[in-house]
Amino acid sequence: MSRSRPRKRPRQDKSTFDHDTISYDDDYDQISHREGRLRRVGNSSLTAILPRDVVQNVMTSWTILSFWNPPDDHEYALDPDGSLYSTVLEADIMRDEEPAAKPTKKKRSKVSKRPHLVWMELHRQTYLDEMLRWAGRGDATSNVDCPDCVERSIEPCGRAEYRCRECFSPDLTCASCCVRRHRSNPFHRIEQWSNARFIEVSLKNLGLKIQLNHTRSYCENPIPCHKNMLVLHTNGIHEVAIQYCGCARAIPQHIQLLRRRLYPSSQLVVKNCATFELLRHLHYLSLTTKASTYDFYRALEKSTNNTGVNVPKSRYRALLRTVLQWRHLKMLKWAGRGNDPTGVKGTKNGELGIRCPSCPWPDINLDDTWDKVPEEMK
Numbered sequence: 343m344s345r346s347r348p349r350k351r352p353r354q355d356k357s358t359f360d361h362d363t364i365s366y367d368d369d370y371d372q373i374s375h376r377e378g379r380l381r382r383v384g385n386s387s388l389t390a391i392l393p394r395d396v397v398q399n400v401m402t403s404w405t406i407l408s409f410w411n412p413p414d415d416h417e418y419a420l421d422p423d424g425s426l427y428s429t430v431l432e433a434d435i436m437r438d439e440e441p442a443a444k445p446t447k448k449k450r451s452k453v454s455k456r457p458h459l460v461w462m463e464l465h466r467q468t469y470l471d472e473m474l475r476w477a478g479r480g481d482a483t484s485n486v487d488c489p490d491c492v493e494r495s496i497e498p499c500g501r502a503e504y505r506c507r508e509c510f511s512p513d514l515t516c517a518s519c520c521v522r523r524h525r526s527n528p529f530h531r532i533e534q535w536s537n538a539r540f541i542e543v544s545l546k547n548l549g550l551k552i553q554l555n556h557t558r559s560y561c562e563n564p565i566p567c568h569k570n571m572l573v574l575h576t577n578g579i580h581e582v583a584i585q586y587c588g589c590a591r592a593i594p595q596h597i598q599l600l601r602r603r604l605y606p607s608s609q610l611v612v613k614n615c616a617t618f619e620l621l622r623h624l625h626y627l628s629l630t631t632k633a634s635t636y637d638f639y640r641a642l643e644k645s646t647n648n649t650g651v652n653v654p655k656s657r658y659r660a661l662l663r664t665v666l667q668w669r670h671l672k673m674l675k676w677a678g679r680g681n682d683p684t685g686v687k688g689t690k691n692g693e694l695g696i697r698c699p700s701c702p703w704p705d706i707n708l709d710d711t712w713d714k715v716p717e718e719m720k
Contacts, residue, residue: 482514490519507531521550529575546583554598555587563588574616578646579654607660614660621668
């Protein structure tokens with residue numbers, strides 16, 4: 343009959359382990375060691391405790407240079423006698439330190455938190471009234487005579503019917519005084535008071551003529567420009583009456599325009615010009631925004647006449663040519679080609695590129711002896 347209980351696996355390792363507790367009564371001031379051995383008594387083992395041997399005395403160990411362990415001083419403490427602890431423990435009430443006060447946040451005013459609400463409640467009606475005031479004559483409601491004529495003692499005084507939307511002074515003047523004021527500002531927008539409202543009128547219709555190639559003197563033989571001459575400025579499209587110089591000191595007409603900061607779109611029969619201010623403004627706008635030249639020209643048309651009636655003939659193609667030439671000339675100027683004796687034709691490939699300020703360049707940020715440096719240091 344086979345046994346149902348399986349046999350135990352025979353022990354492979356004949357060694358045994360025995361754990362015996364040894365009382366620890368050593369002296370803290372001494373470092374000692376002792377050895378023991380097992381003694382077989384039947385099927386059990388006993389530990390034979392041998393006397394301990396002192397290895398080192400802690401009290402005198404500081405005399406050894408390689409070891410320093412000063413003894414504990416039981417009299418040195420923040421509370422030597424423990425009275426402070428007993429006082430706190432036996433106290434009826436324990437006082438905790440008050441927490442540090444949080445910095446108070448400055449209270450914001452209503453103007454700071456809700457500026458639009460304050461403006462709507464206090465200033466909206468006032469702002470609207472002032473805008474309507476600009477739609478009328480304003481301070482010149484009762485002034486009929488031109489203030490410039492009165493100041494210069496001109497008789498009879500002209501009627502104050504014209505004002506400029508660009509000038510800082512809002513007073514109304516007569517037609518001749520308005521033209522006199524705008525000899526140096528021919529691209530301002532003029533309004534005329536008619537039938538209890540203002541209508542736009544050009545300085546060309548008031549009689550302003552722009553004389554080129556002469557600063558203060560009059561030309562003996564002025565040559566009028568094309569009758570459909572238009573000038574593109576930052577505030578719109580202007581019809582102007584330009585007179586070229588035809589006297590003994592005459593120069594080509596397109597150069598006369600350039601010397602008055604007017605960039606012509608052609609050189610033979612000039613019908614369109616753009617001011618340097620407009621070209622610079624368009625250049626910066628194209629670099630900083632996604633607006634196209636077409637959108638910019640449409641904005642100029644809306645600035646001139648937003649009703650869609652009597653819109654000037656489109657000069658969009660001419661403006662595209664002008665902007666392209668302007669950017670090319672700016673690139674040549676920044677590269678120093680205007681000061682080079684060989685001129686624009688002497689420009690080589692890559693000379694219009696912008697130099698890296700961090701790269702080494704001879705005669706700029708390199709020492710004069712840079713070519714004598716060993717190859718491994720170049």
